Amino acid sequence: MKEKILVFDTTLRDGEQSPGASLNVQEKVEIARQLEKLGVDIIEAGFPASSPLQFEAVERVAGESAAVVAALSRAVESDILSAWKALSRAKKPRIHTFISTSDIHIQGKFASDRYGRTLDEKRRTVLRMAVDAVAYAKSLCGDVEFSAEDAGRTDPGYLAEITEAVIAAGATTVNIPDTTGYTWPSEFGRKIADLRSRVPNIGEATISVHCHNDLGLAVANTLSALENGARQAECSINGIGERAGNASLEEIVMALKVRSDLHDFETAVDTREIYRTSRMVSTFTGIIVQPNKAIVGENAFSHESGIHQDGMLKNRQTYEVMTPESVGVPKTSIVLGRHSGKHGLKARLEALGYAIADEELEPVYRRFMEIADKKKEVYDDDLRFLMGDTLADRGSAYTLDYLHINSGTASIPTATVRILFRDRVYEESATGDGPVDACFRAIERALSISSMVTGYTVRSATAGREALGEAQVRIRDAERSYTGRGVSTDIIEASARAYIQALGLRLEHEENTTNETTEHGV
The missing domain is CATH 3.30.160.270 (Alpha-isopropylmalate synthase LeuA, regulatory domain)
Structure with a gap:
């Protein structure tokens, strides 16, 4: 029997924090629907206390999704209450609260003497705030996740102490983030193993990891953590997120699938939905997927070298460790143009992952016909950009x-x-x-x-x-x-x-x- 790895998708929260990315409420709902088709276990829908629009987005996603929906909050009572209110319609709500735990963060964010005069006093204050936040969240919601921000640079003894305390307070998931993308894969794996040996009640919670990609090691760190006892991977579509981004969902999932000979892990992700999810997120955020991006880049299954082409013609496995079809790279013979009707357009859009109600189809069809009148053939990429343009216009002021x-x-x-x-x-x-x-x-x-x-x-x-x-x-x-x-x-x-x-x-x-x-x- 293989052990299940929970996939926690943070595209709608951390992913949207990518410089230049901006998603409106309707776009977040559309992405959440596609994430459900993809088969992620947890959707982190946003940070409700940060603004009314964030609150509305979490509320809308929570009301529609059958997956676990998480809302982020600081270790502050008002934030936690806002998260809970936004999750009120969720079938499976999760409050995700966090606080900084590294000395660098504590001395910077909690510099005021009201948190304590010495580093040790400030650490005691942070620990108390973390426990109080988890206990309050637990009084509202049965599923509570706690994140020790900058755990990658946190003292191992203090990290173990705070982890034990929040689990005792009711945390069902403890997240160990490499917030700055600083750690080395073997180092991060040892950190997870060390927690498992130091924390006596660690078996009462799921260990999660949330790795950033500042040194290009986010996926490697995540896989190392899984090998050492973590059972939830926090990641985003196309690896988008703060600064250099997060661990890429598609890379983690396909690494586990392709190299199943090395481990006994599995996920619930339907890998055939990866490509269309990637393209939807790219279209709505405006963040272009680099051509050489693993799994979903334009060149991921392209071969230009004569030697490579010759090998591929003889046996695809010579240069491909997975098939394009396994990640949903589309191969379709449907041709859309100026003579196509609404039914054909709707069917193709649904095949690409867009849920279009009948009353919403007319303006989309008008935009489609404007493009079709200028082009002999409308391709899938045309439709993706059309949908990104159309959805972005919904509710627009002008x-x-x-x-x-x-x-x-x-x-x-x-x-x-x-x-x-x-x-x-x-x-x-x-x-x-x-x-x-x-x-x-x-x-x-x-x-x-x-x-x-x-x-x-x-x-x-x-x-x-x-x-x-x-x-x-x-x-x-x-x-x-x-x-x-x-x-x-x-x-x-x-x-x-x-x-x-x-x-x-x-x-x-x-x-x-x-x-x-x-x-x-x-």
Whole structure:
């Protein structure tokens, strides 16, 4: 009998903390649905106390998911209560509370004398706060996870002491994060083994690990921890997350599957759903998967060398340790174009992992036909970007209704835009230093607002001369940045959509966020 490794997906929480990533509530719900199809055991839906939008996202995911849904909180009573309220509709709720335990973190975050004057006094305070937080969470929810933030650099004796104490207080899972991606695989494995030998009640809780990738060792550290007694792996799709990211879910799962000769572990993940989950997350976050990324990169199953091609033609196993089909790399003969109907479009979207209600299909179909009229064939990547564009527009404050550009080598670039905002129409024209600048100026004049554009990128989202173009625009106010994304075969239109979306995100933040925190945990 193989031992089950629990897969804890933190794409919607830590993954969304990737610089430049931003998910609206509907996109989080769509990703959560796909994560359920993928077969993850726990979905960490967000950090409810950080903002009303985070609270709403956790609440929506919790209300729909059959998986365990976790909500993050600091070791603060108000955070824990907010997490519990957001999880009120969950079938399987989990409160995940954390506090820093390394000397570096304690001396930095708890520098005030109110936590103690000496390091030892501060450690006592942190231990008490951790126990109180777990005990309070346990009074609300039967499933409580505790994370010792920066456990990778925490004194082994103190880590064992705090682990024993939180288990006694009711923690059902104890997470040992390598928060800074600092540890070496053999070192991290010994840390888990050491805990198992030092903590007398360790058998009463599941040991989890949450590894960051600052040195490129997140997956290796996770596998080493599993070999030494951890039974829950915290990870994210495509490895996205703070700084260099988290351990990659697809790499952990496929390493365990392909090298099953080395261990007796298994997961509940349906690996055939990996590729479509990867593409959905990439589309919604705007974070491109690097071509040479293991498992899901564009080149993962590509062979250019003549020697490799010859070997593949004779026997695929010469250069592939897994098949593309095993991770769901699509091979389809369905061709979508201007003659395709709604049923064919809906079927293909569902095959790609998108849940579309009948009443939502019409606007998606209209966008599909706009692309189909400009291209002979609409490919799967076109549909993914179409869905990312469409879902991102749901609930957006502003809608681009009309755009006209006049530009050329012998004329001054001029743009006219018409924008819909809360049942009102705003229309303006402007000139600029190029068609994109003119477009942005027209948008600002129409809405009587301005912003500081700190980033603007354009790329080909799909292949061919009729490819979809994707534009990303990042703006900044005094407090934070907002990234908008637009997709179209017309790159000027894509740029306008991206700028309008970024402005809409800023407006939503100004109107809805009242108590956003700056500390984002493990």
